[in-house]
Amino acid sequence: MDHPSAICVYSSSKDEVASVYKDSAIELGKLLADKNISLVYGGGDKGLMGLIAHSCMDAGGKVIGFMPTHLQGIEKPDLDITEFYFVESMHERKQKMFERADAFFILPGGFGTLDEVFEMITWRQIGLHEKPIIFININHYWDPVKLLADNIISQKFASETHRTYFFFANSVGEAFGILKGLPKPSHAACAEWM
Numbered sequence: 001m002d003h004p005s006a007i008c009v010y011s012s013s014k015d016e017v018a019s020v021y022k023d024s025a026i027e028l029g030k031l032l033a034d035k036n037i038s039l040v041y042g043g044g045d046k047g048l049m050g051l052i053a054h055s056c057m058d059a060g061g062k063v064i065g066f067m068p069t070h071l072q073g074i075e076k077p078d079l080d081i082t083e084f085y086f087v088e089s090m091h092e093r094k095q096k097m098f099e100r101a102d103a104f105f106i107l108p109g110g111f112g113t114l115d116e117v118f119e120m121i122t123w124r125q126i127g128l129h130e131k132p133i134i135f136i137n138i139n140h141y142w143d144p145v146k147l148l149a150d151n152i153i154s155q156k157f158a159s160e161t162h163r164t165y166f167f168f169a170n171s172v173g174e175a176f177g178i179l180k181g182l183p184k185p186s187h188a189a190c191a192e193w194m
Contacts, residue, residue: 001103001132001182006038006064008101010116012109013047013075021108024138025051027172028107033061035176040100042093043067043085045078048107053078064100066093094119103132105175108141117166124165125158130185133166134175142168 011025025048032039032052039056041049043065053063063081068090077084087093094116106117123129135142146168152158169175 001179001184003035004037004102004179006040006101007032007103007105007179008040008097009049009052009105009107010041010109010113011048011052011107012113013042013044013049014110015047017048017108018139020139021048021141022051024136024172025049025107026055028052028105028136029055029057029061030059031172031176032056033059036061038062038064038082038100040064040066040097042075042097043077043081044071044075046076048109050078052107053081057081066096068093098123098129101131103179104134106133106135106142108136108138114145121162121166125162132179132182134178135166135168136172136175137168137170 009028012021029039029052033056039052039061041053041063044050044067053065056063057080064083065078065081066085066087067075067077069086069088085096087096098120104117104120106113117133120133124131124133135145137143149163153160153163167178169178
């Protein structure tokens with residue numbers, strides 16, 4: 001993929017995580033800005049997601065966030081980003097983030113991160129999109145997901161083809177290298193809620 005206009009990043013909204021993850025979040029935000037690629041994310045001000053958004057904005061990048069109105073009491077919205085939108089539901093948030101992104105990067109995160117990325121993998125599996133999905137495996141964080149995927153495929157709950165729908169990079173820089181080497185999707189995204 002030569003030059004995506006926007007990348008959706010899934011990650012943690014927790015501040016208590018180790019500095020190795022925070023450093024990677026800051027690096028990712030800066031690189032998005034340097035490469036003139038917009039960040040699409042959930043609109044929050046905390047944790048790794050907040051660090052990515054702040055570092056991208058500080059480096060002159062564009063940041064687009066979507067937050068369900070009911071999360072305002074849980075996640076502090078970052079109203080100082082380039083574009084911020086309140087939406088009605090988590091479903092709408094996911095759909096809007098999907099629509100604005102050309103690819104997905106997944107930094108370490110929790111259950112919400114897994115929910116978001118597995119939905120995008122499933123959408124790819126059923127033919128709703130061909131957008132690249134790349135886990136950024138900082139500090140071997142996503143190794144258990146690699147093992148789970150291998151087990152799912154070896155036990156015939158998914159096919160070998162499905163292994164090609166997502167990738168693992170060991171660093172932020174490697175994620176951009178993988179993305180650059182991938183072909184542009186052959187057709188426009190068509191995902192809609194059923």
